[in-house]
Amino acid sequence: MRGTGSLWALFFARAEDGGQVVHGKEAKIVWKIGGTGGIAFTTAGPAGAPAKLAWGPQGHGGSTWERPGTEYGTGWVFPAAGCWTITATRDDGTSGALALVVA
Numbered sequence: 001m002r003g004t005g006s007l008w009a010l011f012f013a014r015a016e017d018g019g020q021v022v023h024g025k026e027a028k029i030v031w032k033i034g035g036t037g038g039i040a041f042t043t044a045g046p047a048g049a050p051a052k053l054a055w056g057p058q059g060h061g062g063s064t065w066e067r068p069g070t071e072y073g074t075g076w077v078f079p080a081a082g083c084w085t086i087t088a089t090r091d092d093g094t095s096g097a098l099a100l101v102v103a
Contacts, residue, residue: 006034007088007096008067020103023081026054032069037091039072045102046082078102 001009012028013019021027033039043051056074063071078084081102089095 001098003086003088003096003098005096006032006069006094007098008032008069009086009098009100010065017103021078021100022103023078026075026077029074029076029086030060030063030065031057031072031074031088032065032067033072033088033090033094033096034069035090035092035094039070039091040089041074042087042089043076043078043084044087045078045084046080049079051079051084051086052077 003009010030011021013021039057045051054075054077057072060071060073084100084102085097086100087095087097
């Protein structure tokens with residue numbers, strides 16, 4: 001899924017969840033983004049609640065996912081269903097955002 005700017009996201013949803021990102025369950029998301037330096041993620045969901053970063057971001061190497069930018073893996077737990085925005089920002093100011101509907 002393409003976000004704004006140079007941000008891309010690849011979701012690893014569980015088959016038992018119907019291939020959806022489900023609130024209260026960990027969701028693995030792999031990101032690709034341009035720019036240089038470290039990366040930070042922020043989230044905004046229903047009623048302004050943040051999602052919990054369960055792990056990451058972890059740099060990935062040797063991937064076969066062909067999108068531009070540097071690749072990172074993250075694990076998230078979204079505490080509520082609804083529309084969420086995830087924003088990624090690199091140290092050089094490069095940023096992108098992605099809207100996600102969580103079941």
